[in-house]
Amino acid sequence: EVQLVESGGGLVQPGGSLRLSCAASGFSVSTNHFNWVRQAPGKGLEWVSVIYSGDSTSYSDSVKDRFTISRDNSRNTVYLQMNSLRAEDTAVYYCTRESGVTYHLDVWGKGTTVTVSS
């Protein structure tokens, strides 16, 4: 079964760091593109970051220079390292697989919750 499972969320103080993990099963992370999408409480969906199969990356302006996306092909896992966290980063973070042809998000994890608060 094709599946993504996120982990690593939790409560962190402003200025702190967290690393989210996204474990894939049923397919290989090395040949796919992955996006992180977040949803703040009561809000809509916001694109955060992408990593392509060739390892190029991109970030939204709101997280650029603070977040880093990466992958470990041997663990079949994608990561999101989040530094200098702010209250406005509080959200459910979804790991998603992006179709390589028409670029839609065809597989979603269940999400992991990040709360930034003192």
Added chain:
Amino acid sequence: EIVLTQSPATLSLSPGERATLSCRASQSISSYLAWYQEKPGQAPRLLIYYASKRATGIPARFSGSGSGTDFTLTISSLEPEDFAVYYCQQCSNWPRTFGPGTKVDIK
């Protein structure tokens, strides 16, 4: 950045009725538009991609149309499980952007 506008914000309908949801892009995105359904406590689910292609396992009552800047998601006859929030996403340009969502609720 491409801005997506969805209308209406809320659509109140009864089971069996037809739902028509609109998504408008601030510039042309060809057919690179996807629709997702979100229910409380669940991750979003892909419904439609490339404007009109149904994702695997999506019932035929869901259909998408449009190209350029104007797109429509139609649910031909609402089932009880269809009451949810629907988001459009443009997959043409970076950064990827989502619309603010349309909530379809029970009248």
